[in-house]
Amino acid sequence: GAGVSQSPRYKVAKRGQDVALRCDPISGHVSLFWYQQALGQGPEFLTYFQNEAQLDKSGLPSDRFFAERPEGSVSTLKIQRTQQEDSAVYLCASSLEGPRPQHFGDGTRLSIL
Amino acid sequence: RKEVEQDPGPFNVPEGATVAFNCTYSNSASQSFFWYRQDCRKEPKLLMSVYSSGNEDGRFTAQLNRASQYISLLIRDSKLSDSATYLCVVNRKATGFQKLVFGTGTRLLVSP
Numbered sequence: 001g002a003g004v005s006q007s008p009r010y011k012v013a014k015r016g017q018d019v020a021l022r023c024d025p026i027s028g029h030v031s032l033f034w035y036q037q038a039l040g041q042g043p044e045f046l047t048y049f050q051n052e053a054q055l056d057k058s059g060l061p062s063d064r065f066f067a068e069r070p071e072g073s074v075s076t077l078k079i080q081r082t083q084q085e086d087s088a089v090y091l092c093a094s095s096l097e098g099p100r101p102q103h104f105g106d107g108t109r110l111s112i113l
Numbered sequence: 114r115k116e117v118e119q120d121p122g123p124f125n126v127p128e129g130a131t132v133a134f135n136c137t138y139s140n141s142a143s144q145s146f147f148w149y150r151q152d153c154r155k156e157p158k159l160l161m162s163v164y165s166s167g168n169e170d171g172r173f174t175a176q177l178n179r180a181s182q183y184i185s186l187l188i189r190d191s192k193l194s195d196s197a198t199y200l201c202v203v204n205r206k207a208t209g210f211q212k213l214v215f216g217t218g219t220r221l222l223v224s225p
């Protein structure tokens with residue numbers, strides 16, 4: 001079925017490089033969320049989009065993190081000047097508008113060397 | 114202190130055993146509650162919602178105590194396929210949307 005699709009599945013980058021992670025939500029899902037999951041931890045909220053509007057970015061760890069969803073469908077999470085502490089799984093989730101269940105993608109496993 | 118606290122485990126149980134997980138949350142404004150299941154290197158998947166009256170789904174029973182800010186999950190007749198991490202999740206209203214707050218997860222290992 002057409003679930004939430006994330007790419008790449010794995011990304012290895014050297015410290016200081018910029019990376020871009022892509023999320024393709026379920027068609028018709030208005031809400032889109034990004035989460036960061038460190039090893040042994042639960043997912044932590046990063047940011048939320050309603051259509052193309054970024055309504056909450058309170059979870060972004062620093063100004064090196066930037067997310068966009070320009071046409072209200074595909075979203076990109078960009079991390080500039082990566083640091084080792086950015087190593088984590090980045091999960092994207094989407095849902096219909098309102099308090100509906102969130103459907104998660106498989107995530108992108110980011111490793112910073 | 115984390116907003117949602119769980120014992121990380123692991124809980125090692127034999128097949129057929131009954132196992133219970135507990136979770137506490139600190140934000141009294143939390144509006145709804147869930148258990149998610151996460152298999153190794155996979156995404157979290159909704160297992161069940163948790164209601165004040167308690168609710169059951171097959172071998173799984175969830176309970177919520179709002180006064181104590183406490184959530185539980187009971188698994189009866191454990192199967193090998195129940196081995197996973199169980200995430201306690203609260204949903205609290207942020208500006209314009211519902212924000213999910215996850216616990217660290219409790220790892221369950223069911224052995225033959």
